[in-house]
Amino acid sequence: MAESEEEVDVLVQRVVKDITIAFKRNPNIDEIGVIPCPEARYNRSPIVLVDNKLGVESWCVKFLLPYVHNKLLLYRQRKHWLDREALVDITCTLLLLNPDFTTAWNVRKELLQCGVLNPERDLYLGKLALTKFPKSPETWIHRRWVLQQILRQGHSRKQEQGEAEHAEMSQQLSDHLARTLHQEMKVCCDAACRYPSNYNAWSHRIWVLQHMAMGNIKVFHDELSSMRLWVSMHVSDHSGFHYRQFLLKELITELSQTQASTTITTTATTDSPQHCPNSLHHHGHSQANGELSGAEAGEEARQLSFTTVLQLFHQEMELCSDLIQSFPGHETLWSHRRHVFYLWHHWRKEHQLHCSSNGGSESVSVKDGDPGLQTVSAQSCAGRKCGESLNGQRNASEAMEVDGVSLPDPRDSKRLKRGVLLPDPPTLPSEYSFVSSILDKCCNPEQRRFALAYKKWLDTVIGQQP
Amino acid sequence: MKLYSLSVIHKGATKANLLKAAYDLSSFSFFQRSSIQEFMTFTSALIVERTSQGSRASVKEQEYLCHVYVRNDNLSAVVIADTEYPQRVCFTLLDKVLEEFSRQVDSIDWPSGSPETITYKALDIHLSKYQNPREADAMTKVQAELDETKIILHNTMESLLERGEKLDDLVAKSEHLGNQSKAFYKTARKQNSCCEIM
Numbered sequence: 011m012a013e014s015e016e017e018v019d020v021l022v023q024r025v026v027k028d029i030t031i032a033f034k035r036n037p038n039i040d041e042i043g044v045i046p047c048p049e050a051r052y053n054r055s056p057i058v059l060v061d062n063k064l065g066v067e068s069w070c071v072k073f074l075l076p077y078v079h080n081k082l083l084l085y086r087q088r089k090h091w092l093d094r095e096a097l098v099d100i101t102c103t104l105l106l107l108n109p110d111f112t113t114a115w116n117v118r119k120e121l122l123q124c125g126v127l128n129p130e131r132d133l134y135l136g137k138l139a140l141t142k143f144p145k146s147p148e149t150w151i152h153r154r155w156v157l158q159q160i161l162r163q164g165h166s167r168k169q170e171q172g173e174a175e176h177a178e179m180s181q182q183l184s185d186h187l188a189r190t191l192h193q194e195m196k197v198c199c200d201a202a203c204r205y206p207s208n209y210n211a212w213s214h215r216i217w218v219l220q221h222m223a224m225g226n227i228k229v230f231h232d233e234l235s236s237m238r239l240w241v242s243m244h245v246s247d248h249s250g251f252h253y254r255q256f257l258l259k260e261l262i263t264e265l266s267q268t269q270a271s272t273t274i275t276t277t278a279t280t281d282s283p284q285h286c287p288n289s290l291h292h293h294g295h296s297q298a299n300g301e302l303s304g305a306e307a308g309e310e311a312r313q314l315s316f317t318t319v320l321q322l323f324h325q326e327m328e329l330c331s332d333l334i335q336s337f338p339g340h341e342t343l344w345s346h347r348r349h350v351f352y353l354w355h356h357w358r359k360e361h362q363l364h365c366s367s368n369g370g371s372e373s374v375s376v377k378d379g380d381p382g383l384q385t386v387s388a389q390s391c392a393g394r395k396c397g398e399s400l401n402g403q404r405n406a407s408e409a410m411e412v413d414g415v416s417l418p419d420p421r422d423s424k425r426l427k428r429g430v431l432l433p434d435p436p437t438l439p440s441e442y443s444f445v446s447s448i449l450d451k452c453c454n455p456e457q458r459r460f461a462l463a464y465k466k467w468l469d470t471v472i473g474q475q476p
Numbered sequence: 477m478k479l480y481s482l483s484v485i486h487k488g489a490t491k492a493n494l495l496k497a498a499y500d501l502s503s504f505s506f507f508q509r510s511s512i513q514e515f516m517t518f519t520s521a522l523i524v525e526r527t528s529q530g531s532r533a534s535v536k537e538q539e540y541l542c543h544v545y546v547r548n549d550n551l552s553a554v555v556i557a558d559t560e561y562p563q564r565v566c567f568t569l570l571d572k573v574l575e576e577f578s579r580q581v582d583s584i585d586w587p588s589g590s591p592e593t594i595t596y597k598a599l600d601i602h603l604s605k606y607q608n609p610r611e612a613d614a615m616t617k618v619q620a621e622l623d624e625t626k627i628i629l630h631n632t633m634e635s636l637l638e639r640g641e642k643l644d645d646l647v648a649k650s651e652h653l654g655n656q657s658k659a660f661y662k663t664a665r666k667q668n669s670c671c672e673i674m
Contacts, residue, residue: 041505043505046657068659142505206539243608245560
């Protein structure tokens with residue numbers, strides 16, 4: 011079928027039209043795909059729509075793709091004129107079949123800039139292309155460009171407005187941005203599920219947070235907790251864990267700033283769950299605390315963010331230990347452990363310095379030298395070690411209980427005063443004992459190799475530092 | 477970490493007979509699901525045919541692992557998972573399913589039964605429950621019960637085949653694979669792509 015050039019022409023034009031019509035008739039299309047089908051059947055359109063999924067029969071791709079590709083190139087070389095509508099349709103077809111064709115995205119950038127296309131429509135097209143090509147670098151790059159357009163638009167609109175309209179307007183804008191942010195997270199998550207260790211999707215997710223939610227502790231906390239299950243189900247996805255490391259680092263930086271300055275910032279531990287999950291610009295929307303005077307409030311806030319940091323580290327290490335024990339032999343988990351411990355190690359050193367330069371007024375004990383903590387962790391380490399050879403399982407659960415006691419109820423953290431036992435932070439001895447507990451009971455050769463490598467890393471990198 | 481299919485099969489003298497199967501193909505592209513399902517069924521039956529009585533094996537094929545357990549009474553089960561999913565949990569699941577199945581379905585029906593005639597409903601429930609191995613019952617409990625060294629490991633499907641036999645030929649000859657699935661197999665084979673095919 012469709013051998014002569016003319017026939018191909020007619021066929022392809024019909025297919026492009028069919029795709030356009032399919033989108034017009036059904037605005038809820040949520041996936042695209044190719045249907046394996048070596049030959050045309052009957053005289054039927056190769057475009058199939060089932061359950062909001064748009065499929066193209068494979069036999070027509072070899073006609074369709076070169077045709078739309080050439081047409082667009084001729085247009086770019088000014089050898090062939092296409093009106094705007096035709097351009098929209100042709101780039102759409104082309105990008106659904108080959109989303110890494112940069113020229114087509116560039117044509118769409120121009121169309122967007124002169125107002126023929128709206129940004130949401132391009133985000134939608136990109137989302138569909140990613141269902142078939144979840145890594146497509148050009149699609150992610152174009153997406154970031156579109157998002158920047160949206161941000162810029164919002165920014166200039168804000169400046170145009172008068173005082174009276176300003177409040178309502180900025181509320182609308184931030185709602186809109188919150189929705190966009192939420193949608194981006196969803197798109198990234200889908201792409202990450204479709205392709206393991208999808209670096210492009212995860213680095214896009216980081217970019218989005220950096221440009222649309224910076225300083226918004228609430229969003230970072232929510233991301234960290236919603237990612238928990240995801241990483242537990244994808245224990246060899248290094249990109250997913252890297253994203254977690256990014257979240258952790260940003261949160262700790264942000265919280266440490268709170269600690270240094272004396273502003274009170276709402277954190278997830280004090281936030282009520284009813285709080286609108288998507289509201290942006292939370293930062294600086296300080297919690298009014300009428301009961302406390304300035305200095306006392308500052309002190310309280312410092313203590314609170316300090317506890318939160320400690321809790322973050324504690325929970326991350328717990329998660330990591332748990333996953334390593336449940337799923338032996340995944341290097342990703344061990345390298346995550348390294349990263350978290352390294353982060354903790356540096357944070358602790360920095361804040362030791364910070365506290366003493368503050369005139370030592372801060373007795374919140376970050377130092378290893380805190381006698382209470384040290385003995386507790388040392389004891390539990392010793393306990394773990396000697397019991398391990400008998401029954402590793404029982405001991406692990408005991409250790410958990412010890413941690414459980416020392417971990418304050420998050421809801422109580424507001425009332426936390428000096429002297430209350432803080433969450434068990436990781437220490438060098440506790441890491442060593444973790445490694446030896448793994449070596450004692452595990453015979454998986456990979457797991458043993460990773461455990462030994464981690465031990466060596468502790469010896470050479472952490473142990474050598476003053 | 478994902479389980480794609482779970483099937484109960486009877487190993488006959490020459491052929492394997494599918495008794496019941498459950499699938500979770502939500503992570504695959506919509507238009508490929510039917511072909512992938514046919515391939516999983518085809519692969520599961522083939523693996524049972526090539527595995528000897530009373531043994532356990534794991535067969536690696538690209539980024540998938542097919543775990544099989546053929547009991548001494550020829551009742552068998554296959555679970556297809558990704559490489560991340562813990563092997564030990566897969567074999568626990570197989571043991572459990574076969575024990576339950578043999579209690580509920582009379583052994584007279586095994587050689588001639590089919591998914592339509594067999595009433596055993598728990599397969600879908602098991603498949604969805606075991607998607608998260610940590611929520612499925614006590615992952616650690618069975619650790620000691622199963623001797624992992626006795627599980628035979630095949631690094632490719634090809635290693636299950638006899639001399640001179642080719643997977644491509646078996647696919648082409650199969651009555652259970654539709655034309656679309658065969659076309660799908662050919663393209664995927666050519667591209668040697670992951671995520672596209674078993």
